[in-house]
Amino acid sequence: MPHDKLNRITLLRGKHKIRLEKASTVFTALAPTRAERQRLEQTKWVSRVKRVAGHVFKANVSAQHLDEAMARFRSVPHTVCHHAYKPAGSSATRYYLSDQIIARFTEGATPSIVQSICSATGVRPLRQLPGTKSIFVLQVSHKAGKNPVKVANDLARNE
Numbered sequence: 001m002p003h004d005k006l007n008r009i010t011l012l013r014g015k016h017k018i019r020l021e022k023a024s025t026v027f028t029a030l031a032p033t034r035a036e037r038q039r040l041e042q043t044k045w046v047s048r049v050k051r052v053a054g055h056v057f058k059a060n061v062s063a064q065h066l067d068e069a070m071a072r073f074r075s076v077p078h079t080v081c082h083h084a085y086k087p088a089g090s091s092a093t094r095y096y097l098s099d100q101i102i103a104r105f106t107e108g109a110t111p112s113i114v115q116s117i118c119s120a121t122g123v124r125p126l127r128q129l130p131g132t133k134s135i136f137v138l139q140v141s142h143k144a145g146k147n148p149v150k151v152a153n154d155l156a157r158n159e
Helices: 034-041 063-074 111-121 148-157
Strands: 009-013 016-030 046-053 056-061 080-087 100-104 123-128 135-140
Touching: 009 080, 009 148, 016 034, 016 063, 034 046, 034 056, 056 063, 063 080, 080 148, 100 123, 100 148, 111 123, 111 148
Parallel strands: none
Antiparallel strands: 009 016, 016 056, 016 080, 046 056, 100 135, 123 135
8 A cells, every 4th residue: 555654545546546544433344244233333432333335334433432442343353344534634525445446457467367466465356347357356355464445555556
């Protein structure tokens, strides 16, 4: 992920780079089962849970307890949550992370090269976008050890 000396994070959208900041009172949680959603709702310091899309939920917390609430939710193995992000200086726009990213590989990348890069980065190719030879939807696994924005930026940096 592109970081400057101030540890800024960027979201790559096409050829545009959007500088991001962590949202201070909300985080993203993946809760594909009812039990996981209930556990999220009962996590200490979580005041409100709302579905963003599919099994992606946003959890509202007070700023002073954000990291503690995330750590509590993550305390069960293979439970996934990430900081939510916003464009630097924005008060309204939020980016809630799922476990999927879209990545474009170089035109000459063979299936074995794509698979090798994916394995090394902790992602799994789900599907190739129709009408393209090099654009894939990838699923970020816990093996990546980072959130999907950081994984996407690592992939972009290594293209």
